[in-house]
Amino acid sequence: MWFRYSASHVRDPLKEAEEDLELFRKRMLSPPMEGAAGPTGTWRIMKPVIHEDKCVKCGMCWLYCPENVVSWEPGRVPSIDMTYCKGCGVCASVCPRKAIEMVVEEV
Amino acid sequence: MSVSLPQLVKSPRKGVMPGNPACMGCPHTIGLKIVGRVLGDRAVLVVPAGCTSIIVGYGGKESLDMSFVHVPFASAAAVAAGLAAAFERKGLSDRIVIAWMGDGGGADIGFATLSGAAIRNDNIIAIVSDNEAYMNTGIQASSTTPWKARTTTSPVIGKTEEKKDLATIMLMHKVPYVATASVGYPLDFAAKLKRAAEIKGFRFIHLHSPCPTGWRFDASKTVEMAKLAVETGAWILWEYNRGRFEISPPSKPFADPSKRKPLKDYIMAQGRFSHLKDEDIEFIARKIEENWRIVRMLEKIFSS
Amino acid sequence: MGLHRKVLIGNFAVAEAVKLARVDVVAAYPITPQTLIVERIADMVERGELKAKYIRVESEHSALAAVYGAALGGARVFTATxxxxxLYMYEVVWWAAYSKAPIVMGLVTRVIGPPWNIHSDHHDILSVRDSGWIVAMAENVQEAFDLTIQAFRIAEDKRVLQPMMVGLDAFTLSHTAEPLDVPDQSDVDAFLPPREPLPFVMDPAKPFAMGNLGPDEWTMELRWTVWRSLERAKHVIKEVDREYAKKVNGRxxxxxVERYRLDDAKYxxxxxxxxxxxAKEAVDKLRDEGVPIGLLRIRFARPFPREELLEVASGAKAIVVVDRAVSMGLDGVFSTEVxxxxxxxxxxxxxxxxxGGVDTSYRDFVNIFKRFVDEYEKGETQEWIVPEWYMPWFKG
Structure with a gap:
């Protein structure tokens, strides 16, 4: 609404400064969080499908995924977080066994 | 000293958070992911205007899990130097300050700043993630845009000047560590980061980052394009570490031109080069051979 | 309280203050007439008299950028230009203020070219008045010294947390030796404790991104916090002034503002x-002649002494503002503000x-004040809205 503040409006300078600092930090300092651009899975036109039978669990999709949406541990078949996967297809492109297929996203 | 996949998996930080604002197939997020995996828990990133100032998030959310400060375009290396000086004064010498910038922030507007930090041997790691144009503002040509590449400020005939060889220029500053890297070879990049982190002083890494949006190729082909650049010899991976210069393992085979993939496969896969004629590609091939001569010579000079 | 009398030029006095303030990081680039400040600091650092990191940057843009970075690392920082x-720093000037980084800068005021001119006018320092910096200007070498020490207290105060610039006129102060009372280190230490890690410091263990894009409303809210800090700073400046007098040097x-012979002043x-x-000498001269005139010396351009001016003006018949900087197309800079x-x-x-640094002496101020009083008394004030350029040598 309407705000006015001058030297003569100052009542409790330390308290008012703390309020300002809190606002400053909230607006200026952003903590790490998933989904800074929202659920980016909605950008997807094609979606990656992992064929477990072909997967050699090499982790290349994990290594190269630009979004960090591939979960993987050595010796395991990877999985993909579809909430955020943008469907770029890098994982399919780097898979040495063509175990990831890009299929049309159905809504 | 190498870095293995299981080591990266176990790292304390992820680097990049899912759901970030980067374009599909963004090379910077691949690079940032590796930076985060290798050094994220020890590093502060200082980042000038560029794609990464968007990628890092919007509205109170950071899409990297690293300490990160936005700074004016030409200032990254200087702000980083100041931070490093403060950490030194406070006895926090385990912290690593990384000036992460694009080619505009490193090779153009921030070039003097970068050069100043290098010649002072400021205790920072400077990484230029080079997507070869001002992509964030809409694909304008920079000094690292290659000859003939079409951008929105070289829209018809393409860029009329050569690509600035930033890494070699930085090497001539007599700093302890300079390397080139590529998002196509994350483990090579990771190993270079790790080696750089063990050195005090100015360290520079020129990271090749093919950009689907700016270079006009499909988003799925970012890594393919980065690898093609190396496999055709167009981008040479090398490392200078305190007196010793080496062509890095992924590039080694391609010192021999007969082992290289056809340059045309790399050039013509990019929309920005779609207007090139065979003689243009031949000209580029000659320029690439020149670069190899320089690199081989450097390897000979610094072979102690 | 222990004071040692020295004779120092303004630039060395500022360097002495920086040393006593136990600054951690200094970065600077040479420019006349400021260079002696940072030369002296470099000397102190190399001799081990000041335990600080001195960064010899390649430009002023990087000078402010480097101390900005150091401030974000929790260091006490100083630069001078x-x-x-x-002007070359300008972008970082604003960035630093909007980041609430408590940087202290010494600014030796000098003409902006062309033509090249290294003497003093006030266009440089007043170009930052909208940026969120606290902007002060000294009258003499002692004040340049005192303000520099006080600047760290003011800038780093939790109620303020904004950068501060201490101005001193080229050559008139920067290169003129005057007697200077230098306090004991222990008195300065008692007055100026180590910097607290405010408003934030960069720490890899507690990650955040500083300065992300966000809704426009957030930017406006952030500017509001800067506005409030500058208003609160008025109280802090007065408090620090009093405390410095008590703990450090009695001044x-x-x-x-400084009020000079204003008690019964009509002009x-x-x-x-x-x-x-x-100007004070000229006031004395007119007072001797029976003219009830006094001087309001502005010490801080930002925050502007709004309340003090209103109070002083309440008893005044007329005011004359003598400006060493012009807002082209409008007025003298302080005139617009007054x-x-x-x-x-x-x-x-x-x-x-x-x-352009044209020397303006006691006699010139006498001329200026007499003409002002005369015009007021004759009722010739119709054109006062247009600034009068005082160029006694110029025939037009």
């Missing part, structure tokens, strides 16, 4: 900077003098 150096300057002259000393605060309550005459 002048004229074109400040109290009066806060945002008020307003100036800032080193030439205020000449007129803005007074909103027509008191007639204000604007005089522009000393541009």
């Amino acid at each position: 002048s004229s074109h150096g400040l 109290e300057y009066g806060g945002l 008020v002259a307003i100036t800032w900077g080193a030439w205020s000393g000449d 007129r803005s605060v007074l909103s027509g309550r008191v007639p204000v005459k604007s005089v522009v003098a000393g541009i």
Whole structure:
């Protein structure tokens, strides 16, 4: 609404400064969080499908995924977080066994 | 000293958070992911205007899990130097300050700043993630845009000047560590980061980052394009570490031109080069051979 | 309280203050007439008299950028520049203020070219008045020294947390030796404790991104916090002035302004900077002749002494502002500000003098004040809204 503040409006300078600092930090300092651009899975036109039978669990999709949406541990078949996967297809492109297929996203 | 996949998996930080604002197939997020995996828990990133100032998030959310400060375009290396000086004064010498910038922030507007930090041997790691144009503002040509590449400020005939060889220029500053890297070879990049982190002083890494949006190729082909650049010899991976210069393992085979993939496969896969004629590609091939001569010579000079 | 009398030029006095403030990181680039400040600091650092990191940057843009970075790392920082150096920094000037980084800068005021000119006018320092910096200007070497130490307290105060610039006129102060009372280190330490890690410091263990894009409303809210800090700073400046007098050297300057022979003044002259000393002599001369005139010396351009000006003006018949900087196409810079605060309550005459560093002596101030009083008494104030350029040598 309407705000006015001058030297003569100052009542409790330390308290008012703390309020300002809190606002400053909230607006200026952003903590790490998933989904800074929202659920980016909605950008997807094609979606990656992992064929477990072909997967050699090499982790290349994990290594190269630009979004960090591939979960993987050595010796395991990877999985993909579809909430955020943008469907770029890098994982399919780097898979040495063509175990990831890009299929049309159905809504 | 190498870095293995299981080591990266176990790292304390992820680097990049899912759901970030980067374009599909963004090379910077691949690079940032590796930076985060290798050094994220020890590093502060200082980042000038560029794609990464968007990628890092919007509205109170950071899409990297690293300490990160936005700074004016030409200032990254200087702000980083100041931070490093403060950490030194406070006895926090385990912290690593990384000036992460694009080619505009490193090779153009921030070039003097970068050069100043290098010649002072400021205790920072400077990484230029080079997507070869001002992509964030809409694909304008920079000094690292290659000859003939079409951008929105070289829209018809393409860029009329050569690509600035930033890494070699930085090497001539007599700093302890300079390397080139590529998002196509994350483990090579990771190993270079790790080696750089063990050195005090100015360290520079020129990271090749093919950009689907700016270079006009499909988003799925970012890594393919980065690898093609190396496999055709167009981008040479090398490392200078305190007196010793080496062509890095992924590039080694391609010192021999007969082992290289056809340059045309790399050039013509990019929309920005779609207007090139065979003689243009031949000209580029000659320029690439020149670069190899320089690199081989450097390897000979610094072979102690 | 222990004081040692020295004779120092303004630049060395500022360097001495920086040493006593136990600054951690200094970065600077040479520019006349500022260079002696940072030369002296470099000397102190290399001799181990000041335990600080000195970064020899390749430009002023990087000088401010480097101390900005150091401030974000929790260090107490200092840089100094002048004229074109400040203009070259300009982008970082604003970035630092909007980041609430408590940086202290020494600014030796110098003409902006062309033509090249290394003497003093006030266009450089006043170019930052909208940025969120606290902007002060000294009258003499002692004040340049005192303000520099106080600047760290003011800038780093939790109620403020904004960068502060201490101005001193080229050559008149920067290169002129004057007696200086230098306090004991222990007195300065008692007055100026180590910097707290506020408003934030970069720490890999507690990651955040500083300065992300966000809704426009957030930016406006952030500017509001800067506005409030500058208003609160008025109280802090006065408090620090009093405390410094008590704990460090016995000198109290009066806060945002210095009042000189204003108690029963009907005419008020307003100036800032080193030439205020000449203006005071002229006030004395007119007082001797029975003219009830006094001087309001502005010490802080930002935050502007709005409240003090209103109070002083309430008893005044007319005001003359003598400016060493012009807002081209409008008025003398401080005249615009004085007129803005007074909103027509008191007639204000604007005089522009000393541009390009032209020497403006006690006699010139006598001329300026007499003409002002004369015009007021004859009722010739119709054209006061247009500034009068004072160029006694110029035939037009």
